[in-house]
Amino acid sequence: MSSITNIMIAGVGGQGTILAGRIISLLALKATYDVKVSEVHGMSQRGGSVLTQVRYGDEVHSPIIDPGEVDILLAFEKLEALRMLPLLKPLGRMIVNSQEIPPLPVLNGSMIYPADIDQRLQTFSGSLSLLNAYELALQAGNDKAVNTVLLGKLSQNMAFSLSDWHQAISAAVKPQFEELNLRAFDLGAAYDD
Amino acid sequence: MTKKLLTGNEAVARGFWQAGGKVVSAYPGTPSTEITENAAHYAELYAEWAPNEKVALEVALGAAVGGARSMAAMKHVGLNVAADPLFTAAYTGINAGLVIISADDPGMHSSQNEQDNRHYALAAKIPCLEPSDSAEALAFTELALDLSEEFDTPVLLRLTTRVSHGQSTVELSKRTEQSIKPYVRDIQKYVMAPAGARPRHAVLEKRMLELSAYAEKTEVNRLELRDKAIGIVCSGAAYQYVREALPQASVFKLGLVNPLPKQRLCDFSAAVEKLYVVEELDAFYEQQLKSWGIKCCGKELFSLLGEIFPPQIKTAITKQDTILHEETPNLPPRPPVLCAGCPHRATFTAIKKLKAPVMGDIGCYTLAAGPPLSAIDTTVCMGASVTMSHGLAKAQENAKVKPLSVLGESTFIHSGITGLINAVYNQAQITVVILDNSITAMTGHQHNPASGYNVRSLPAPVLDLAALSKACGVEYVKTVNPFDQKALTAALKGAQEFVGPAVIISKYPCILLPYVKRDKPLFVDWEICVGCKVCLSIGCPALSLKGTKTVIDSSQCTGCALCAGLCAKKAIYGRDNK
Ligand SMILES: Cc1ncc(C[n+]2csc(CCOP(=O)(O)OP(=O)(O)O)c2C)c(N)n1
Numbered sequence: 001m002s003s004i005t006n007i008m009i010a011g012v013g014g015q016g017t018i019l020a021g022r023i024i025s026l027l028a029l030k031a032t033y034d035v036k037v038s039e040v041h042g043m044s045q046r047g048g049s050v051l052t053q054v055r056y057g058d059e060v061h062s063p064i065i066d067p068g069e070v071d072i073l074l075a076f077e078k079l080e081a082l083r084m085l086p087l088l089k090p091l092g093r094m095i096v097n098s099q100e101i102p103p104l105p106v107l108n109g110s111m112i113y114p115a116d117i118d119q120r121l122q123t124f125s126g127s128l129s130l131l132n133a134y135e136l137a138l139q140a141g142n143d144k145a146v147n148t149v150l151l152g153k154l155s156q157n158m159a160f161s162l163s164d165w166h167q168a169i170s171a172a173v174k175p176q177f178e179e180l181n182l183r184a185f186d187l188g189a190a191y192d193d
Numbered sequence: 194m195t196k197k198l199l200t201g202n203e204a205v206a207r208g209f210w211q212a213g214g215k216v217v218s219a220y221p222g223t224p225s226t227e228i229t230e231n232a233a234h235y236a237e238l239y240a241e242w243a244p245n246e247k248v249a250l251e252v253a254l255g256a257a258v259g260g261a262r263s264m265a266a267m268k269h270v271g272l273n274v275a276a277d278p279l280f281t282a283a284y285t286g287i288n289a290g291l292v293i294i295s296a297d298d299p300g301m302h303s304s305q306n307e308q309d310n311r312h313y314a315l316a317a318k319i320p321c322l323e324p325s326d327s328a329e330a331l332a333f334t335e336l337a338l339d340l341s342e343e344f345d346t347p348v349l350l351r352l353t354t355r356v357s358h359g360q361s362t363v364e365l366s367k368r369t370e371q372s373i374k375p376y377v378r379d380i381q382k383y384v385m386a387p388a389g390a391r392p393r394h395a396v397l398e399k400r401m402l403e404l405s406a407y408a409e410k411t412e413v414n415r416l417e418l419r420d421k422a423i424g425i426v427c428s429g430a431a432y433q434y435v436r437e438a439l440p441q442a443s444v445f446k447l448g449l450v451n452p453l454p455k456q457r458l459c460d461f462s463a464a465v466e467k468l469y470v471v472e473e474l475d476a477f478y479e480q481q482l483k484s485w486g487i488k489c490c491g492k493e494l495f496s497l498l499g500e501i502f503p504p505q506i507k508t509a510i511t512k513q514d515t516i517l518h519e520e521t522p523n524l525p526p527r528p529p530v531l532c533a534g535c536p537h538r539a540t541f542t543a544i545k546k547l548k549a550p551v552m553g554d555i556g557c558y559t560l561a562a563g564p565p566l567s568a569i570d571t572t573v574c575m576g577a578s579v580t581m582s583h584g585l586a587k588a589q590e591n592a593k594v595k596p597l598s599v600l601g602e603s604t605f606i607h608s609g610i611t612g613l614i615n616a617v618y619n620q621a622q623i624t625v626v627i628l629d630n631s632i633t634a635m636t637g638h639q640h641n642p643a644s645g646y647n648v649r650s651l652p653a654p655v656l657d658l659a660a661l662s663k664a665c666g667v668e669y670v671k672t673v674n675p676f677d678q679k680a681l682t683a684a685l686k687g688a689q690e691f692v693g694p695a696v697i698i699s700k701y702p703c704i705l706l707p708y709v710k711r712d713k714p715l716f717v718d719w720e721i722c723v724g725c726k727v728c729l730s731i732g733c734p735a736l737s738l739k740g741t742k743t744v745i746d747s748s749q750c751t752g753c754a755l756c757a758g759l760c761a762k763k764a765i766y767g768r769d770n771k
Contacts, residue, residue: 012527025360029198036326037198037360040224040302046560047734048529062437063326063359066504067518079527083520102737103527108565108729109738111525143748 004057006065010084011076012101013050016147019172020074021052023151026168027160028056038063047104049080074150076133077101078117085124092126095153097133097146129153129193136187144177145184152188162189199363201356204327205294206231207363208334209264210238212290213371216256217241218249220607221636222268223303224357225296229266230639233648237368242639242648245575245607246271250278250293254347257291258383260374262338266294269310270574274608276313279347283317284393285383286345286400289374290338296352299473300500305555305572307499309474314349314451318401321349321451322413325432327361333448336413344400344407351450353473355430355500405452413448416461423510424465426458426478426489431471431501438503439510453481462487469494469510473501531560533735534711534751536701537628539675541568542731542755543682544597544626547689550585554578554600554609557635557703558628565732569599576600576608583612583621595689598625602658603633603641610661616694617666624688624695627658628675630703638705662696669695676701678758704751712752713767717743721764728756728765 007024011017021037028035033056040051053065070088074095075081081096088094098118105111114120121128131153137145148169155165166182173181199207205228209217217240219229233240243249246267253265267275272295279293295313298304314321322337324330330352337348381389408414420441427435428447435444445461447453462468462482470479470491479491494509495501508515531538537558544551545568553559553569554577562569571581582596589596600609605627616623633639640646642656662670669691671684681699688695702709714735717728724741735749736756745756745765757765 013529025198029196029362035198035360035362038355039358040354046529046532046557047527049527060361061433062503063355063361063433064502066437066502068516079524083524085521086518087520103525104530104732104734105525107734107737108732109726110564113525 004055004060005072006070007054007072007074008065008070008084008087009052009054009074009076010080011050012080013047015050015076016144017050017052017076020147020151021054023168023172024054025056026171027164028054030164030168031160033057034060036060036063049083072154074154076146076150078121079103079113082114082117082120085121088124088126090125093157094121094124094126095129095150096121096131097150098130099132099134099146131188131191131193133188136191137184140184140187141180145181148181148184149188152185153191155185155189195365196362197365198360199327199331200227200358200360201324201327201330201352202227202358203231204330204363205266205334205350205352206235207365208331209262209292209338210235211331211366211368212335212338213262213369214238214264214338215261215371215373216253216263217266218243218252218256218263219266220244220246220249220271221633221639222271222296223636224298224354225266225268225271225294225352226636226639227357228294229648232264240648242641244642246275247277250275250282253291253293254278254282254287257287257289257347258285259376260289262290262371264292264294267296268304269295269297269308270304270306271295272310272313273574279313280317281385282347283319284385284390284397286396287341287347288376289371290341291347292334292337292341292350293347294350294352296354296357297474298354300354302354305574307474309477310349310351311450311477312475314351315477318397319346319349319451320344320404320449321351322448323351323429323450324356324448325429325446326356326359327363329448330356331363333413344404346400349451351429353430401452405455408449408452408454409456411449414454414457415446415448416457417444417446418464419443421464422466423469424461424467425469425471426461426482427471429473431473434501434503434506435471438506442510447478450477453478455485458482459485459487462489471495471501471506473499528563529560530732530734531557532704533733533749534704534753536630536675536699536704537561538566538731538733539678539701539753539755540599540626540628540681540699541566542759543675543678543685544568544599546682547594547597547685549594549689550582550596552578552582552585552596552598554598554604555635556601556604556628558599558601559635563732565730575604576612579609579612579616579623579625582623583616583619586622595622595624598623600625600627601634602627602629602631602643605658606642606656610665613662613667613694613696614665621694622692624685624697626685627696627698629658629698629700632703632706634703634705638703658698662698667694667696669693670698671696672698672700674701675699676753676755678755712754713769714745714747714750714752715754715757715765715767716745716747718764718766721762723762723764725761727759727761731755731759
């Protein structure tokens with residue numbers, strides 16, 4: 001089953017994880033892979049944790065990634081990255097938006113947002129990219145573009161061509177946001193860690 | 194032919210369209226909602242949001258009897274509401290094809306229970322198809338309509354969350370137009386009074402025998418013979434998990450899950466050394482196999498609860514130990530919350546002051562059950578807030594406060610209205626608070642009879658909830674803006690003192706609706722803030738504690754000023770107002 005690529009996208013409802021999943025799956029489809037995507041909508045949209053899973057390869061059965069089999073974790077928020085960390089392959093890849101979005105128990109003071117997330121993420125045996133995608137998105141023109149910044153960073157180690165990425169983004173976003181998202185993508189793609 | 198990545202729900206809508214479908218009626222419910230939203234995009238289809246699932250199924254049945262291929266879509270619990278027409282539609286049969294979609298939710302990603310609706314097919318004696326991916330969701334929807342016409346029966350298409358919301362590749366075809374069949378008056382077939390129904394029951398039983406014979410030959414029930422040491426009976430999402438976990442195992446994949454192909458399953462059990470049944474939720478296949486004397490292993494190994502994933506299948510069947518990978522423990526959880534600026538939060542803030550029992554209902558406002566608001570005592574099923582508080586009041590006759598019923602307008606229209614009629618008729622001592630946010634929000638913003646628009650977002654007549662309540666005979670009816678806390682508190686107090694049922698319509702549109710204007714964000718003046726944390730008691734995600742004082746996240750704050758109203762020190766205000 002090693003011919004399958006497992007990408008997990010974790011974030012907070014409203015951050016655009018679903019769109020990121022759609023763009024990756026469009027690329028994989030264009031590259032003639034078998035593709036399966038799983039996401040759960042509903043309750044979780046209201047500021048809760050959200051998860052999109054994309055799997056592609058020669059033949060994919062389950063749309064769900066087995067725990068411990070994640071090749072790439074695209075985390076839109078630091079706490080969510082830490083939550084999913086044990087599900088990665090030992091030599092997997094992690095791209096993390098360093099933005100902190102405190103969940104309700106933290107907001108109301110009943111729990112604390114862990115202060116040592118960076119250190120705990122650093123212990124990961126695979127590769128880790130920690131970037132402030134929120135800042136880069138603002139730089140591109142809108143904080144809503146966090147997802148395309150992260151996709152830009154992801155694109156650095158993927159087999160898809162830059163023009164394919166651009167095409168997939170243009171196809172997936174509304175025309176009025178195309179330029180913004182392409183700019184955000186390029187910022188992420190140029191980000192060096 | 195074009196290949197596309199579709200969700201199972203998109204594929205169902207596409208299949209219905211391709212098969213020459215015409216009429217779709219549905220009530221939203223996760224994970225089924227997008228079927229109807231997508232169906233509404235096809236110009237050839239008539240699609241509508243009905244007020245509830247019973248209405249939706251009856252509309253679809255009427256359309257099928259009227260000669261058009263039709264569909265009713267709902268989530269699993271919706272079929273409880275539509276069960277009445279379901280069982281008798283099985284007697285009458287149809288004219289043009291009728292497919293009923295039940296989207297089940299193993300794991301309860303967004304539901305109040307995880308009932309297994311395959312039982313409905315067995316109990317109502319209708320065929321049930323279960324796809325395992327989007328390509329099958331499309332193909333089985335087409336097949337359902339063909340089967341429906343071939344056997345003159347409604348057909349149930351059972352989806353689960355992972356199939357509804359999972360995406361996989363689908364080959365698209367063109368639409369095959371179906372001419373509308375003539376409507377033929379046939380009293381014996383469609384009037385199910387006892388004299389007509391008795392012979393129809395016989396027809397139903399005979400049809401089931403014919404369907405059992407069909408099950409033995411249909412290609413949607415598929416034998417995949419590989420290594421004969423292990424044989425597995427499965428369907429739906431579980432089929433994909435089995436293929437993932439044990440690619441070498443032989444599989445009998447069921448596409449038609451009711452009635453079962455008894456002979457072929459007996460043959461399969463004889464062909465393999467050890468037979469397993471892998472099915473999520475109930476032992477639906479396993480019990481039937483065992484009742485035929487087939488030895489198999491199912492729920493001894495697999496849970497009746499939640500979903501079953503590949504690692505569990507592999508571990509249970511191969512007895513190999515697998516390393517358990519679990520999410521990092523002891524981290525702060527991230528539950529869904531009422532949005533910043535949500536009008537429901539304002540309503541609950543006033544309700545809490547009454548210290549009355551609050552019978553809740555199902556909608557975004559159910560999120561108020563969690564801390565810190567903790568403002569709801571019960572959530573059972575849609576509409577139950579109105580009826581349960583009436584029952585509670587009858588039980589607690591000597592209680593000093595009237596119990597409250599709290600429900601959204603979509604839920605009120607769905608099934609709260611009958612409870613309200615009952616409350617008036619039987620002189621209930623309750624206060625019903627209708628949270629009217631002008632949209633069915635929880636399921637992702639669907640229009641409803643009170644929102645003023647239809648499923649295609651075209652203008653529609655607006656149901657007047659106050660007039661409706663008065664017409665039911667409620668004498669105390671008040672409509673208030675929940676952000677006017679004084680007015681809402683006064684209205685609630687009046688309702689609690691009023692003898693007889695009272696209705697308060699707490700009206701303010703969902704803050705996520707594009708037309709709703711947001712005010713400038715507020716801020717906390719730290720010179721004044723004493724860190725009493727009263728503002729944090731409303732659970733607004735824009736407010737947080739920084740050290741000993743509160744801060745407001747200006748990117749989230751909508752300026753609703755609910756927190757400002759609670760602050761005794763007046764430490765929260767807008768930059769311009771001081
Ligand atoms: C019988 C049934 N059908 C559908 C659902 C799915 N569902 C849950 S909440 C809800 C609608 C809530 O709308 P409303 O009452 O207006 O409250 P809001 O979410 O807008 O606050 C629906 C359709 C359900 N739980 N049960």
